[in-house]
């Protein structure tokens with residue numbers, strides 16, 4: 585059956601890297617036809633039309649149609665998968681907190697539109713920053729949609745961590761299992777290697793503590809800023825790639841012998857306050873994410889998780905004060 589995929593911010597740089605991959609079957613597999621429903625602000629519609637022309641010119645066999653909207657209610661009508669990318673990207677020197685107010689106003693109405701007309705099986709991934717709190721805002725505006733259908737993207741952080749650890753240990757990313765990103769998609773996030781294995785050996789035995797603390801954690805956590813500094817624009821193709829990974833795993837399931845990271849609604853696991861959208865070690869089965877349970881968290885990790893979760897609590901309080909939730 586054809587799957588309706590709504591993408592917001594379709595004319596942006598992530599949109600440009602994402603849409604062709606969705607249309608070629610990399611999101612939902614080679615047997616699933618897709619219909620794209622693109623949402624842009626009025627000023628972005630012409631550029632989205634240009635991208636749609638290029639999508640036509642690819643003659644993707646799985647692409648059944650493209651519709652472009654500047655109205656959220658129309659764009660989310662019938663959506664099975666909703667990728668909320670459209671937001672204002674962080675520019676040099678700006679922290680995510682600065683973006684709360686600017687972007688908060690976008691995600692309430694989009695949550696309402698999802699509530700009003702998305703398909704019963706809708707799965708939402710928020711990419712636009714500050715992603716966790718934007719996802720929380722959207723979720724709170726969609727009371728009829730199960731809360732666990734709202735997620736935010738920390739898969740890019742997860743992939744960054746895999747890559748850094750593989751480089752350090754001289755291995756391939758495919759030999760690494762059970763890495764976790766905890767908390768917020770921000771500089772406070774905690775990339776945790778203490779349950780990870782590299783080619784079957786505990787990762788923590790293969791790297792020095794000083795490397796973990798002084799290089800690995802800050803490199804992963806501040807990678808977004810480093811990309812902005814180097815490229816003069818925020819990450820785009822790698823962000824699109826991570827969005828594909830997140831939704832593909834959500835729909836198709838993850839391998840039983842490892843896990844990945846996603847920001848999902850907390851059920852209180854690992855002391856993360858219920859209802860916050862925070863990153864956890866997760867597996868997907870039967871089309872739903874589940875938090876990997878029973879991991880031992882040492883004092884070092886506890887402090888790092890708590891620091892990032894505190895930031896999420898502060899963001900939640902800030903949007904509450906602004907009347908956004």
Ligand SMILES: NC(=O)c1ccc[n+]([C@@H]2O[C@H](COP(=O)([O-])OP(=O)(O)OC[C@H]3O[C@@H](n4cnc5c(N)ncnc54)[C@H](O)[C@@H]3O)[C@@H](O)[C@H]2O)c1
Pocket residue numbers: 592593594595596597598599623624625627628669670671672673674690710711712713714715737738740741769818819820823
């Ligand atoms: N979670 C992550 O790992 C991650 C990684 C990279 C980027 N991001 C974030 O993704 C977002 C998009 O990044 P980008 O580089 O594509 O930005 P961009 O500026 O190139 O594109 C954003 C697009 O969104 C559109 N837009 C703005 N408001 C909209 C609205 N209300 N409805 C629909 N469209 C709207 C704009 O017109 C623009 O075309 C940013 O918030 C960025 O910080 C997140």
Ligand SMILES: O=C(O)C[C@H](O)C(=O)O
Pocket residue numbers: 673674713740807808809811818819
């Ligand atoms: O860091 C940013 O602002 C961009 C994005 O979230 C990223 O992680 O690359």
